[in-house]
Amino acid sequence: MTVQEPVTAADPRLGGIIKLAVLAVGGQGGGVLTGWIEDLARANGYAAQATSVAGVAQRTGATVYYVEMCPVTDRAPVFSLMPAAGDVDVLIAAEMMEAGRAILRGFVTPDRTTLVASTHRALAVSEKMVPGDGIASSDEVRAAAEVAARRIVMADFEAIAGANGSVISASLFGGLAASGALPFPREAFEAAIRAGGKGIEGSLRAFGAAYEAALAAPLAVEAPAVQPAIGAGPTHLRGEWERLLARVRRMPEPVAEMAGAGLRKVVDFQDLRYGAEYLDRLEAIVARDDAGRGHLLSREVAKHLANAMAYDDVIRVADLKTRDSRFRRIAGEMGAQEGRLLHLTEFMHPRAEEIVGLFPAPLGARLEGSARAMRLLGRVFARGRRLRTDRLPSFLLLHALGGLKDWRRRTLRHGREVAHREAWLALALGQQDYDLAVEVIRCRRLIKGYSDTHARGLSKFDRVLEALPLLKGRPDAAEWLRRLREAALKDEAGKALDDALRTVRSFA
């Protein structure tokens, strides 16, 4: 990256003032980091001044800390109390979007700013509450940083801190040391940590690890390699599994990748026969798909059909909750090593609908038709239950429920899911417009969640697809269906979808 000459003729000694800003999220320990930087400067013959805007922003809001320093002389320098756009030498961002905010506010400029940023994300509420994927793009921030900053030191400083039993202030301090933006040696930084007096060992470890990581060449982001899905298990099942896998491998490449994941999901959900049914359905579609379009339709079917077939019922949840791999994973994550015990509490709240869903289809449908029966079932079964799965009674209950796979095909819920799935596939495959068919398949993404959320998802799915007749024959029908689906994922109540539907009706 080229270094530009400053454009103003400011006091040349102004270059002697180093201006450093820290943008953090409240609670990240920006104050500790600022304290270290200040101590570091003062201990090394610099006059330093720090300020902050704390206040209520400390409650998870965006916060700014600011330090200025210059070599000590016999006169006191006049330092500013806030960073100014275009006038920051070092910008430390304790989170990726805070780096973005720094760039947005003009605190990162190509002529002078060294940007030390942690690539991890602390998601804002607005990103998390979207029913779909509302996460802001870190790539856009990175791309902007590459233009805006004179130098970039980026790493997941949060992970580095965590791995070393410390907090992000220590690892960011390591990144700052490695950036070389301050005229002090590594030892001086470490001395500042020691002088701070709290959690010295952990801080030094995180500091060191971050220092090394920042110096190392940036790691190329590798796409996760798609591994062949090999199941461990009894020989006779493995043989059948290999035969199914061979069928996947015979599919065109873009489909095969998705079909491998899909096959694994449905076999894990039910059994090998179910897997074979999945492949039967898929192969029929591949056969009539358009190679010129890269088998896009088949690939999307491979994905969404697997999700549709592996629906979320009580049996699946009970099965997943009682697996030994889960118990091991949780024990590892929670730090329940040797000598410690792990209590596990599950929060289950089945509704009468879920209970009835487990009944054989004809009986279940009859019960569902009777308000009295549903009330009774609701009273007996449907209430919040805290199940201690590390204890036998609860474990046995869920273990037994999870073992009902052979029963599943007879249940009311299964019948419903099959009917819904077939209607959806028929609707999609009945479209003349290839792109529109693809979009209809993708609408399956709208159905997710449990109980109310599931019902709302279903209704959104129905409402989006109701627009199909209105879009028929339009050259941009697929694009509109995509927009409707995206709108449906924007908010819970479906306001954006209502607006989009109104637009569609206005031109239809």
Next chain:
Amino acid sequence: MAERSFKEEIAKLRLGEGETFTGEGILAITKALLENGVGYVGGYQGAPISHLMDVLADAEELLGELGVRYEANANEAAAAAMLAASVHYPIRGAVTFKGSVGVNVASDALANLASSGVTGGALVIVGEDYGEGSSIMQERTHAFAMKSQFWLLDPRPNLPCIVKAVGDGFELSEATNTPVMLMVRIRSCHVTGTFATKDNRRPTLSVRDALSAPRSDFARVVLPPMSFAHEQDKIRTRWPAAERFIRERGLNEVFGPKEAPVGIVVQGGHYNGLIRALQRLGLADIFGETQVPIYVLNVTYPLVASEFLEFCEGKGEVLVVEEGQPEFIEQMLSTHLYRAGSPVRLRGKDVFPMAGEYTGQVMLDAVGRFLREAAPKLLPAVALAPNAPGPVIPDLSKTVPIRPPGFCTGCPERPIFAAMKLVEKELGKHQISADIGCHLFASLPPFEIGGATMGYGLGPAANAAFDGGGERRPVSIIGDGGFWHNGLSSSFTNMAFNKSDGVAIVVDNYYSAATGGQDIMSSRAENPTKATKHPIAKALNGVGITWVRQVDRTYDVRRMRDVIREALTTDAKGPKVIVASSECMLNRQRREKPLRTQAIREGRRVEAPRFGVDEAVCTGDHACIRLSGCPSLSLKKLDDPLRDDPVASIDPSCVGCGNCGEVADAAVLCPSFYRADVVHNPAPWEARWAGWRARVIGWLQARRRARRLNFEGVA
């Protein structure tokens, strides 16, 4: 116990003659009070001067040694009223609160104090909460000084100047019998630096001694005809005395060359920002040596006309750097110029924005424009030339999400609003008014509960128009801080007296939490110098409110929801009040974490709870987040080509408050959540029993595993 402890820093308050203090502005002010022989201190917390109250609270021992009385006042009005001790007695007193809201509350007492006049120095330290980081309406404290005629100091923002201003303030107050306000902005409260200390001084007359020799003088009472005499005294005696003192003591400063075509008048607090702009324009060096004359108003009220006119002499144009609106100083200075028949052109809000903070960029642009227009010859050539266009930086304004403050991880207020949201799903949207405090974050997404706030302690009062009732009851929310600040009288007696049909929820988190966790009347903490543990419910009963429901664990979302529903639907007459109590998690963790770590180390049995999400069970609809917003409940993108949407994920910062599980249950969301309690140092019998259970469970799991295909561990 406040959020931040200053116990270690308190040692700095004991520094003596010839030593050097290094630290934060707030602490420096405290030290300056002690050096100036203050006799009593008090105030009410609030950013940016919360830490001043915390420092004082932590320094009570030292204050006691010096014979200084410290009072944690009930509110700002009480704090300002305390300065009455300086009316008759020659005792220096100082109180602190935030501006402009605290000054609003205090204004009754301040106006009376200013009318009566003072004998001992009376200093009000106001933290002006304006601009970035502010949590209040954007107004200026300046107006209060003008209307009540007390003096306003706005020193340059470095430690020696701020410390000097404390001493100057007391002397100015005594020389003019007028209370003085020392204004410090957010950043100068937290600015670090050094100054040379002096010995602390005991007050010449302590408040204790004053009680032994009481004084009174009806001439000081604000009653006619004395009140008319007070007004005349302010203008005829105190004001000229103030002008004299300011000139003689050189409280305002002039920097730069004597002769120049232009000059700049600046509020002391903005001196550093102005110098930075001049530095960047090539007109000042890093020590503040300026080529443009600067008149620094360390006293922004009153403005000394003669001093200002002298500064203006020989100059063509003068710029006023005055942040905020209305532009009181510029108007006043214009009047001075006009009355003097001066030809000097006064500039200010024509180049500066009328509203909003004077950031580095605003200062650079405005000062640059003024100089280019008024004195282009002063500017170096490069500063006149247009900047070379830099590379175009991609616009991130659509990418970067806003990040307003919100409830902390494990906050006990979150389940109250989750419950409220569930009730609204059943009964429909309600008229909801809010108060001041952490609970106000509920008005933001994801809760969006509450549409207005009228001030501290005024939540229920803000619903008074709806007290008569209707189809749906009005709901108001107030914190325990607001309750004791003035909510009990302004809000609850108002409800009781007017037989309100409304519902009020008191969020009782054991502290004045939003301001930093200070103790209040209903705090559960043992406080050696304050009376705590007074239940809010008892106070409510005392004012005649009988329908009071106490919820002692807000995390019980189902109970919370049922109580709110009951309050909204009961046939009971009169106000319906719910006291929802659970300790502020920030303070609780600060208290309990070290104890827990210690207990584990000592081999005692400890259960550490944390929540988790089964990512295979989570479908990524984020309904849980829309009922929570907890920082530790976040999202994670799975490495699974079949899944488009990120799933919920709980990071290790989780404190195991239980809200996730309770909400998932009460709202019938999904079975993804689990709670994991790690038992440290279990009892031997407990470990044996658990081992036996684990063997049975392990055998069952292994048996099922052996009978099917297993894909775990395969990417």
